[in-house]
Amino acid sequence: MSPLSLLPLLGAAFLLSPASPAGEFNMTQTARPLRQLEQYLQPQTGERARLSFDGQTTRLEREGRTAAQTPPPFDEAAEREKLRAQMEQSASAPEFRMWREMLIGRLGSREAARQEFLRLGLPQKLWDELDTFDRRMGRTLSDAPNVVPESYSSALVTAEEVQNSPLWNPPAELRRRFASIWAAEINIVPPGAEVGLWERSLELAREGFLRISPRRADGSLWLTPGLEPHRAELRGLERPVVRPYPTAGQPAAWDSKFGGVPYRPVGSAWPLDVHGAPLPFLAQINLAQANAGGHLPDLPRRGLLQFFVSHAGERVLYWPDPVQDEAALTREVPELEDYQEEMFSPPEQAMGFVPDSELPSSLDDRLGFARSADETDQQGEDNANLRPNGHRLRGYPMVINTFHPAAENVQLLFQFDGDDYGGQLFGDSGGMGGWAGFFIRPDDLGNLDFSRVWAELDAF
Incomplete structure (x- = not known):
């Protein structure tokens, strides 16, 4: 791709200016101190890219050119006006009811809200139909605002009712009136400047770029200003990690891959959950491919690790010497429950690997020493964005809602990220959602005993 080919990719809002010579990875600081830095690698081509954000301007540096967006x-x-036009087209029972409940909550009583409702030019019949709708949904009519119902099925009314109903079939004039009221009262705030950073990261991900740990020109980890004073302590927490990513091509039965049919010798049992049902197959990693150079010193350089998981259990199998003979293997796969297959069985994709190193998540208790009592919300957010998410072999787990181990007797073995914008997408926008982390004790890992590995599921 030539530098000028960035123009259609990034849009007319970007300004292009010369940066480093072609092929050189530009590490120049922006004019204001960097609040966030993201670095990317395209494993197939070796191209690198750099996204930086100073609180206002997003800069994308690649192929010797810089594109800046403010x-x-x-x-x-x-x-x-855009909101009013959209509401005029979409005004329906959910919006009518939601706005009325907001009105009741703001004015403090149903009668005061009804008077305002009528003063604004909305018909009494619409108010009455909303009352009827509430009763049919099993909700009481009190001064306290009701919870917005989960379903607004038109099956609650008959076809005759719909025909003359301002609630279920609002006329054009009512739509226009309600849209004007809604647009005038809704609180509109400007989008954050960081939206540009997020949009550019998605573009890179869709081009197959893998997000890696941000580094300074000397190769050391780049830190936010809030963490920089703790560089010495943080250096002791830095861990090697291998980042898996999906690649093109058809993997062999003994190759590393996401999903599909696992390596399984004829006569070997399929792992089962606590109820005796087959566990979905998530991924397998050939360590001769993932760790050939010994980047992860506590893992072997050969053998095959397999990961099976569901809400009812998990299993990790280790094959020290996988047989590379199709005749000795079976491709039989047990039938799974539909929800398990959809949630825990990603599409089969070959797997490549990028070595890296990383720090714990900013929410991890290991970073407690780096949190100050006067830490701003922005500083906390910046620290949270420091570390790439995504699939990982070893390293530290991503943290969303679940536990994050602080003790050294609990370590991450493998994390599958089913909704990752860091460069390993399943589907156009993530697809599966959630992540599965497989944890092991160091002693068990040293003995290559994977029988006690357990999984933590988050947002599945």
């Missing part, structure tokens, strides 16, 4: 001035009037 958000345009916010036009609140235009945004309100």
